[in-house]
Amino acid sequence: xxxxxxxxxxxxxxxxxxxxxxxxxxxxxxxxxxxxxxxxxxxxxxxxxxxxxxxxxxxxxxxxxxxxxxxxxxxxxxxxxxxxxxxxxxxxxxxxxxxxxxxxxxxxxxxxxxxxxxxxxxxxxxxxxxxxxxxxxxxxxxxxxxxxxxxxxxxxxxxxxxxxxxxxxxxxxxxxxxxxxxxxxxxxxxxxxxxxxxxxxxxxxxxxxxxxxxxxxxxxxxxxxxxxxxxxxxxxxxxxxxxxxxxxxxxxxxxxxxxxxxxxxxxxxxxxxxxxxxxxxxxxxxxxxxxxxxxxxxxxxxxxxxxxxxxxxxxxxxxxxxxxxxxxxxxxxxxxxxxxxxxxxxxxxxxxxxxxxxxxxxxx
Numbered sequence: 001x002x003x004x005x006x007x008x009x010x011x012x013x014x015x016x017x018x019x020x021x022x023x024x025x026x027x028x029x030x031x032x033x034x035x036x037x038x039x040x041x042x043x044x045x046x047x048x049x050x051x052x053x054x055x056x057x058x059x060x061x062x063x064x065x066x067x068x069x070x071x072x073x074x075x076x077x078x079x080x081x082x083x084x085x086x087x088x089x090x091x092x093x094x095x096x097x098x099x100x101x102x103x104x105x106x107x108x109x110x111x112x113x114x115x116x117x118x119x120x121x122x123x124x125x126x127x128x129x130x131x132x133x134x135x136x137x138x139x140x141x142x143x144x145x146x147x148x149x150x151x152x153x154x155x156x157x158x159x160x161x162x163x164x165x166x167x168x169x170x171x172x173x174x175x176x177x178x179x180x181x182x183x184x185x186x187x188x189x190x191x192x193x194x195x196x197x198x199x200x201x202x203x204x205x206x207x208x209x210x211x212x213x214x215x216x217x218x219x220x221x222x223x224x225x226x227x228x229x230x231x232x233x234x235x236x237x238x239x240x241x242x243x244x245x246x247x248x249x250x251x252x253x254x255x256x257x258x259x260x261x262x263x264x265x266x267x268x269x270x271x272x273x274x275x276x277x278x279x280x281x282x283x284x285x286x287x288x289x290x291x292x293x294x295x296x297x298x299x300x301x302x303x304x305x306x307x308x309x310x311x312x313x314x315x316x317x318x319x320x321x322x323x324x325x326x327x328x329x330x331x332x333x334x335x336x337x338x339x340x341x342x343x344x345x346x347x348x349x350x351x352x353x354x355x356x357x358x359x360x361x362x363x364x
Contacts, residue, residue, distance in 0.1 A: 001113055001297045002076040002328040003043070009072075009085075010065035012038035013355035020359070022348030023076065024323070026330045027339045030352035036332040039352070040116065040302040042071045043330060045084050047114040048106045048141065048148035052302065054134075058091040062355075067091060075111065076328075082111055106148040113142035113291060116302035117280055119309070125268035125276050129256035136194060136220075136257045139201065139283075142291045142299050144193040154186035158248055161235075165243040176239070183251065184232035190252045191226035198257075200294075204286040211321075212314045216268065216279040219258040224250035259283075277309055281318060288325050298327030307331065307338040316341045336360075 003021045008014040013035045019026075028036045037053075041060075044052040061069045067088030074081050083097045084105070096103045098111070115138055124131055141147045161179040164171045202218045225231045234250045235242075242248050259268035261275060268276055284301065291299045301322070307315050319341045322329050333339060336349070349360040 001111075001295075001299055003046075003073045003300070004076040005074045006039070006043065007070070007072045008039070008042050009070040010062040010067075011042055011060060011069040011071060011085075012062060014038060014042075014357075015062060015065065015355060017355070017357045019350065019357060020348065021076070021328070022346050024326060024328060024346035025342050025348070026328070027336075027342060027347065027349045028330070028332045028352055028357075029334060029336045029339070029350075031334060034352040035355040035357075036352050037118075037304050038355075039357070040304050040330055040332060043073075043300065043302060044114055044116055045071055046073055046082055046108060047112050048109050049138070052116045052118055052304070056092070057086060057094045061086065061088075061091060080111060082108065084108075104149075106152055109141055109145035109148050113145075113295070113299035114302065115139065115142060115284060115287065115299055116304065117284060117306050118302075118304040121280065122273060122277060122309075124280065125259060125271075129254070132257040132259075133253075133255055136198070136255075139287050140193050140197045142287070143197055143200075143294050147190065147193050150186040150189040150193075154183055154190060154251075155253070157182040157186070158251070158253065162242070162247055165239060166246060177236070180232050180235040183235060183248075184228040187224075187231050187252045188226060188228040191222070191255075194220060194252070194255065195226070197290075200290055201283070201286055204290045205282060208282060208286055212278070212317045213282040213285070214271070214275045214278040215262040215282055217260045217262050218283070219260075221256040221258050222252075223254035223256070224252065226252075277306075278314070281306075285321050285325070288327055292325070292327070298325060301327055301329045303329065303331045305332055305334075307333050308335075319343070 002023060006019040006021060008017040028039055030036050041051050041053050061067055068086045070083060070085035072083035081099055085095060086093060094105060096105045124135060157179045161176060164176055198218050198220050205215055225234050238250055259279060261268060261271050261279060268279055288299060323343045351358050351360055
């Protein structure tokens with residue numbers, strides 16, 4: 001799971017950018033607003049979902065451009081090309097291609113596993129459960145490529161059920177029964193994959209070497225039954241309540257990731273910002289090991305401005321840990337000196353200014 005080349009066409013502030021990737025470390029620096037994070041966002045769109053910014057697809061085409069955008073990549077050690085983008089005449093309709101053939105966005109998980117850390121995630125433990133659930137699902141997706149399909153089908157059935165429950169005219173109960181059975185089938189698959197991932201990840205965190213990154217304990221707060229039959233029954237029994245609320249109140253769409261700092265036995269929300277950042281990094285490192293063990297290959301890791309928020313000792317420790325794992329890492333920062341401790345082997349460097357990318361060097 002690594003990119004050998006990446007092309008951005010009319011994407012965000014990039015008119016035409018071509019990048020030949022390093023096998024292990026890809027370091028991007030430049031001033032704020034130069035277009036560094038846009039490169040990472042483009043890579044994140046080569047996986048299922050809305051990308052690391054969760055922006056609307058219609059917002060991504062370059063403002064000064066003709067409309068529409070394209071992101072294309074070739075996979076390292078594999079004769080596979082994947083891409084995504086929009087056309088000017090349909091700016092809200094995302095298209096995906098694999099080796100030139102049209103494909104579903106959920107199928108991207110079969111080719112790439114991409115996980116990221118961004119400055120916006122510094123408040124992950126303080127804000128709504130939705131952000132933590134999305135973070136967890138990104139981790140799950142790297143282990144269970146079918147997770148994206150189950151999530152899409154569950155959400156589609158849930159939206160239709162919500163619409164029917166809120167309809168002014170009576171609706172055939174058998175129609176709602178069928179939707180609830182579909183929610184239950186895919187919801188049970190979501191619950192199983194999340195539970196297995198958290199159990200394995202919590203164990204993997206436990207065997208990480210003690211170091212500068214706080215070790216978290218992980219658990220899942222369930223908001224409904226996990227077995228398909230029981231979930232279908234709960235949805236049926238809750239129709240009146242859900243109709244009044246305007247949404248389904250039971251199911252995996254309301255689960256929450258619970259994180260506790262092991263050393264203190266303290267909820268992550270009550271820990272310092274530095275401790276929270278350290279726990280996120282520990283989760284990412286353990287997850288990389290778990291993916292390598294389960295899938296036999298490393299994921300792609302996107303680290304947006306992470307180095308700037310670590311002291312020199314933790315920064316050097318992070319680079320050392322990443323080097324030991326050998327996966328492909330993409331990092332951004334405002335100053336090249338932040339990456340002085342990044343190993344040179346398999347490394348490529350670029351500076352970015354005004355959406356223009358300039359190659360600075362590539363390690364052997």
